Amino acid sequence: MRHFVRSAILATALVPLASTAFAEKIKIAIGHQSMCTDTYTAGIVIKELGLLEKHLPTDGKYADAEYDISWADYSSGGPITNQMLANKLNIGVMGDYPLIVNGAKFQETDSLRSLYVAGTGYNLKGSGNAIVVPVDSDIYSIDQLKGKDVSTPVGSAAWGTLLKAMQDNNIPTAEYALKNQSPAVGAANIAAGKIDAHSDFCPWSEIMEFRGTGRKIYDGSEAGVPYLHGVVVREDLATEYPEVVIAFLEAVIDAGAWIKEDPMRAVTEMEGWTGVEKEVLYLYFSQGGHLTLEPTIKDAWVDALKFDHGVLVKEKAIPPLDFDAWITEDYIKAAYSEMGMDYAADKATMVDPKEANAGLPMEIWHARDGVSSYPTMPEFLRAVAEMQGTGAKLNATYVYDSETGLKLFGKTAFWVRAGDDYATFLRKGEAEDYAAAHEGTVVTFDEAIADFVTEG
Amino acid sequence: MAVLSIIGAEIRANWRRMLGQGLLFALLFQVLMLVALMVRFQALPNYMTGYNWPANVLLIIRSTPSISDMAPIIREEWLLEIGRMNYDYGTGISEWSLNVIPSRLVILTALGALMTLCMALMRREGCSTSLSGTVRATTGVGAILVAMTNATMSWVVCCATPTWVVGLAMLGLGVSSSLALERIGPVMSLAGFALLVAMIFFLAWRRVRQRIDLKGAPFNA
Known part of the structure; x- marks a missing residue:
């Protein structure tokens, strides 16, 4: 009898230990960009407000789940893709061109795939990327860039915009010197007048304008191709834990709503989180701002991504991309449904700054x-x-x-x-x-x- | 066959030295790259990040179903990053860095070992001055090709990823031209190794020839 009681006590004591030992640990590692405004609703805002934790499932098969959430901040989308391939990140947020490279690089492998599951925001006409010259420069239009030194973060959305702009204006690559510069270095060189022009993504052009060092000569809106950002996830995460991906997208929707609720409060908070001046952020997130915060995947976005892929193919050998296999609306539709929102209505709405x-x-x-x-x-x-x-x-x-x-x-x-x-x-x-x-x-x-x- | 047995005997006799000098060469090459970066940019590094390479490799192996996919992903895993961060905007951006990548260390160690073997064969053979010069020059070209294409410096102006063409860009070659050359890196590296191996075989073959000549020569000629 004494032996039985002792065994029972021991078993009771071990139950919580056993449940801890068998509790499933789910890794959610997100790569975001605190210096790219269009990614904020899937990055810094979710992180700082703890919105993901609010939506993660805690019942059913997730009752004993232990979430290991980590955030890694990058200055461009390229490294996020490399880290996703190595499974050190399983969710990434980036601009259109890096998104395409992400999908293509994954599809280039035999066994790994990424999925494009949602947008974060867009500008219908393509505003966000821009080409900037030093404020005192006598260059006022893109055709004056022939024979000049132009820098850009190669591989970024701004690089794609620069290539498109040059192609549209019949300026072949041989007629200008392309230099690869990160946003910070490009901005510093514009301030010092060390480079003739610099093409960059949001909000770098506006930072240079706000600080009085640079002047835009070309805005992405001239290309007329929508500028968008989005969320990619590793397929293994989406397959094994679809509810986690849906929870992340619910957090994206929440982050957008938080900004729209009070843009002034949002930009003030975001300035503290990112170091980007609130006046610059206001240009993006206020009423009439550059960015329309809305995560649906519109047909026009798919067309724009296909177009962007064509631009990259022209300039650089990038692997082919099966868009049908890569893009899925299932998760964002489920997130809308969970939150009682109308996906079809949002998807059908296009905000054109000219009219809006x-x-x-x-x-x-x-x-x-x-x-x-x-x-x-x-x-x-x-x-x-x-x-x-x-x-x-x-x-x-x-x-x-x-x-x-x-x-x-x-x-x-x-x-x-x-x-x-x-x-x-x-x-x-x-x-x-x-x-x-x-x-x-x-x-x-x-x-x-x-x-x-x-x-x- | 005789050529292979000479090479085998030389490796057996010198393997410790080959390994030691190979490792030393790989490490010295890292130091050389760091010094080159500091001299080129006239600045000292202001950050260093260590990476848990074994754990990262295990993670890749566990989460990559296809073996053929593992190798290229593991090949890019870093052990150490030393560089300079620019804090003028936002949370900081790495301007340049040296990335110590174990897969490249292995290649550089192999290069150092092959060079040691070449030198050992040359010393035993007692080459004529002109032939010795040719052998040294060919070995040098092979070594430069391999070492250059396995440099792991990163510069924001050149993709911000560790690529061998950063070295070319730092030497003044245009970024577009450098990036255009990036794709032929593996071919150049293989060519470098091929040169070294060919030189080892040539030296071993000459030794075989010398032995045959010695056997055939009259004792008191």
Whole structure:
């Protein structure tokens, strides 16, 4: 009897130990990019707000699961793919061109595959990538880059944009010197005037504009190909733990909702997490910003990715990619369903900045009072003049490109004064055309403000 | 057959020295690359990261179903990264680094061992000065081809991944041209090894010839 009791006590004591020993440990290793705004809803926001933990399943086969979540921050998508191949990461978030390389590299192997399971955000016209020149440069258009030194992070989405832009403008590779520079080095070289032009992805161009070191001469929107980012997962994770992938995508949806709920709060928090200035982030995440946060996989995205693959094939031997095998909507549809949202409705919606931003008010970010809105140009310019007159510190001002509807910093826009009216443009050429057509003059931001400065 | 037995005997007699000098060569090559980076960029490294190579390799083996897929993935696994980080923007970006990659260390050790074998064969043979110069030059070309194509320096201007063409780019060759040459790296490496092996066979063959000549020569001629 004593032996039986002792055995029973021992068995009881060992039960929790045994359950711990057999608890399944599920590794979720995510590669993200804290210096790429379009990835934030599948990266830094989920990480910092703990949104993944909120959605991970804890019942059924996951009742005893122990989650081992880790985050690794990279400056571009390429290394994320290498780490995913080695299974040190099983989820990655990156831009369109690196996504294609990811799918193709996995399909090049005999036994490994990745799946493109969701988007994070997009700009329908392709804004986000841009080519920037030093602020004092006399280069204003892409055709002036013939014979010049142009740098870009090779393999990135910005590299793809540069190739496309050069191809569209009939500038063969032999007619310019392509240099491979990371965003930080490219930005430093633009600031120092050591390179003629630098092509980069979001938000580097705007960082250079905001810091007053660079000026855009080409925006990705000119290519007219949507610019998008997305989430790729290793197929073995998706097959073995589909609910984990769905939970991650629910967190992506949550992250987007958190930003839209209060963009000012979001950009302020994100500045602390990433080191990117909040005024730059506001250009992306505010109403009328560059980025539409929405994770559905639209047919147009698949077409855009196929187009991007064609560009890469032209320039560099990359492996073929079976898009049908690589792209799946199953997981994001399941995430929408779990959250009681209408996937089809979101998928059918396209936000075109030209239409969506028409009539949106201009904005002034006052260092102390925050952001205020102005429906007309004269009201906006008068307010800027008055605030400057009091010596107030203005963090930034925001206007819209008359041609594309893109949100711009007031100080970097090309201004046209035509009678009592004003218009703003991203590119100098279009500003000049508009001025010629409306008997106007191209002026600087300061000259436009000066029109509203009252004496005394 | 006689050629192979001479090579075999030489390896048996010198294997410790071959291994030791091979390892020493591989390690010195890492130091040389680091010095080259510091001189080229006029800056000292400001970070060092160690990687759990055995654990990472085990993970790859466990999670890669196809054996043919394992080798290329394992080949790129790092043991150590020493470089310079730029903290001007965001959380920091590595500008340049030396990546110590075990698969490359193995290749460089093999290269060092082959060079040692070449030298040992040459010493025993007592080559004429002109032939010795030719042998040394050919061995040198082979060694340079192998060593150059197994350099593991990384530079943001050149893909930010450890590739042998970084060395060319650092020497001033255009990035596009360097990257275009990247694909022929394995061929150049094989050519280097082929040169070294051919030289070893040539030296062993000459030794066989010398023995035959000695046997056939009259004693008091």
